[in-house]
Amino acid sequence: MPPLAATRNSILPPRGRKYDQVLEGARQVFMADGFEGASVDEIARVAEVSKATLYKYFADKRMLFMEVANNECQRQAGAALDNIVLAAPPREVLGQTGRHFLGFITSRFGQQIFRICVAESDRFPELGRSFYESGPAVMRAELACYFAQACARGELVIDDYILAADQFGELCKADLWMRLIFGVIKEVSAAEIDRVIDNAVETFLARYGT
Amino acid sequence: MPPLAATRNSILPPRGRKYDQVLEGARQVFMADGFEGASVDEIARVAEVSKATLYKYFADKRMLFMEVANNECQRQAGAALDNIVLAAPPREVLGQTGRHFLGFITSRFGQQIFRICVAESDRFPELGRSFYESGPAVMRAELACYFAQACARGELVIDDYILAADQFGELCKADLWMRLIFGVIKEVSAAEIDRVIDNAVETFLARYGT
DNA sequence: TTGGAAGTGAACCGATCCGTTTATATGCTG
DNA sequence: CAGCATATAAACGGATCGGTTCACTTCCAA
Missing domain, CATH: 1.10.10.60 (Homeodomain-like)
Known part of the structure; x- marks a missing residue:
C-alpha cells in the first residue's frame, strides 16, 4: 500500500x-x-x-518506546491473577493459575513482549526490570500469598514460599515455552497445555502437598 | 582505539x-x-x-551471522553433558547435571547467545530451531536416557521421560534465570545456585524418587 | 470575524550502514 | 624476474532512518 x-x-x-x-x-x-x-x-x-x-x-523514539512498554506492562499486570480464589484447595488453585499463566506466556502477545524486552534490555536497562516487576514478580507474590494461607490451613507444607512459587511457575513452562520462543513449534494445543499443567501440579504437590 | x-x-x-x-x-x-x-x-x-x-x-551479513551462530551452537553442544555418569544414583546425577546446566545458562556467554537467538529468530527462523536442537534438546535427550536406565534399576519411577527431563530443567532455573535475562540481577552467587539446585532435586525426587 | 494554537505534509540534514568498486600492494610459483 | 591470485585501503552508491524545519491548513474560542 x-x-x-x-x-x-x-x-x-x-x-x-x-x-x-x-x-x-x-x-x-x-x-x-x-x-x-x-x-x-x-x-x-x-x-x-x-x-x-x-x-x-x-522527545525521541526511545521515550516513545518506554511509554508503550510501561503501558503494556501495567495493563498486563492488571489482568494477571484477579481470579485466584484464596480459599480453594491447592489442586484447583494451582491448576487454574497455571493454565492462566501458561495461556498468557504462550500467547502471541506474551511472546512478543518478551522478545522485545529481552532484545532491548541492553539498550533500556530499566525496561527488563520494569517488565519483570509488573509481570512475573506479581504472580510470584500472589502465589506466595496463597501458599501462606494454604499452609496455615494445613493444605500445604512449604518453608520457602517464594522459591515454591518460582518452581511452580517454571514447572508450568516445561519446555513448551522454550520451543515456542525458538520457533520450534508455532502454537500449542489445549491437550499439551493440559498435560503440562496437570504434571506441574502433580510434581508440585508431591513435594509440598499433604 | x-x-x-x-x-x-x-x-x-x-x-x-x-x-x-x-x-x-x-x-x-x-x-x-x-x-x-x-x-x-x-x-x-x-x-x-x-x-x-x-x-x-x-555472500552477505546474514550468511556470515548464520555461520557464526551454527558454529557456536555446535561448539556448545559438544561440551554439553560429557560428564554424566549413567550408573550414579539420581540425587548425585541430578545435582551435577543441574549445576552444570545452570552454570551454562547463567554464564555471560549463555545469556548472550540466548538473547541473540530470541531477538533474531524472526529474521532467521532456522536459527532458533538450530540452537534449540543443539542445546536444550540435547540435554533433554541425555537426561531422558539416564532416566530410563535409572528406572530400570528401580531408582526412579517415571512414565514420561521427556516431560520429566523438561520439568527438571525448568526447576533448575527457578526464577534465577528470568531475573538474569531481564537484568534484575547482574550475577548469581554460588549459594543461590546451590539453594535452587538442591530444591530442584528435592522437588523432582519427591515426585519421581523411590 | 479574527487570532492563535494545533496539526499537516513534505522536504531536508546528518549519520549509519551494507555491499561494490578501484587502484594498489603483497606474496607465492614457475 | 614475470605473472597471477590474493589482500588491502579508501572511496563511493544507494538506501534507511531519526529528528528538524517550514510553509500551509484546520479548528476553536474570544
Whole structure:
C-alpha cells in the first residue's frame, strides 16, 4: 500500500487526543517489528498523525518506546491473577493459575513482549526490570500469598514460599515455552497445555502437598 | 582505539586462513552487539581483514551471522553433558547435571547467545530451531536416557521421560534465570545456585524418587 | 470575524550502514 | 624476474532512518 493514506478520520468526531493515537500506533508497530525494526515514519502513518505532531509529544523514539512498554506492562499486570480464589484447595488453585499463566506466556502477545524486552534490555536497562516487576514478580507474590494461607490451613507444607512459587511457575513452562520462543513449534494445543499443567501440579504437590 | 590496526600479524607465520579470522572476528562482534548492532566494518576491523576480503568469503551479513551462530551452537553442544555418569544414583546425577546446566545458562556467554537467538529468530527462523536442537534438546535427550536406565534399576519411577527431563530443567532455573535475562540481577552467587539446585532435586525426587 | 494554537505534509540534514568498486600492494610459483 | 591470485585501503552508491524545519491548513474560542 504505497500512498493510500487517504482514509481520513472523517467518521470519528474529534476522536481521542492525538497523544493516544500516537501511543496506540506505536504500540502496534513496536509489537510487530520490535524497537529497531519499527520506523518512526511508519508509526506516524499507522497512528494517522504527522511526524511533527509525534515529536511534539515524545522527545525521541526511545521515550516513545518506554511509554508503550510501561503501558503494556501495567495493563498486563492488571489482568494477571484477579481470579485466584484464596480459599480453594491447592489442586484447583494451582491448576487454574497455571493454565492462566501458561495461556498468557504462550500467547502471541506474551511472546512478543518478551522478545522485545529481552532484545532491548541492553539498550533500556530499566525496561527488563520494569517488565519483570509488573509481570512475573506479581504472580510470584500472589502465589506466595496463597501458599501462606494454604499452609496455615494445613493444605500445604512449604518453608520457602517464594522459591515454591518460582518452581511452580517454571514447572508450568516445561519446555513448551522454550520451543515456542525458538520457533520450534508455532502454537500449542489445549491437550499439551493440559498435560503440562496437570504434571506441574502433580510434581508440585508431591513435594509440598499433604 | 581509533586506528591502532598497525599490529600486523607479523608474529604468526601464515596463521589460520583469512576465513577463520573473519569468522572469529564476527563471533566476537556479533556476541557483543547482536545482529543489528554489529557493523560489517567493525567485524572487518576486529578480524584484521579488509571488507573486500570478508565479502569474498561470505555472500552477505546474514550468511556470515548464520555461520557464526551454527558454529557456536555446535561448539556448545559438544561440551554439553560429557560428564554424566549413567550408573550414579539420581540425587548425585541430578545435582551435577543441574549445576552444570545452570552454570551454562547463567554464564555471560549463555545469556548472550540466548538473547541473540530470541531477538533474531524472526529474521532467521532456522536459527532458533538450530540452537534449540543443539542445546536444550540435547540435554533433554541425555537426561531422558539416564532416566530410563535409572528406572530400570528401580531408582526412579517415571512414565514420561521427556516431560520429566523438561520439568527438571525448568526447576533448575527457578526464577534465577528470568531475573538474569531481564537484568534484575547482574550475577548469581554460588549459594543461590546451590539453594535452587538442591530444591530442584528435592522437588523432582519427591515426585519421581523411590 | 479574527487570532492563535494545533496539526499537516513534505522536504531536508546528518549519520549509519551494507555491499561494490578501484587502484594498489603483497606474496607465492614457475 | 614475470605473472597471477590474493589482500588491502579508501572511496563511493544507494538506501534507511531519526529528528528538524517550514510553509500551509484546520479548528476553536474570544
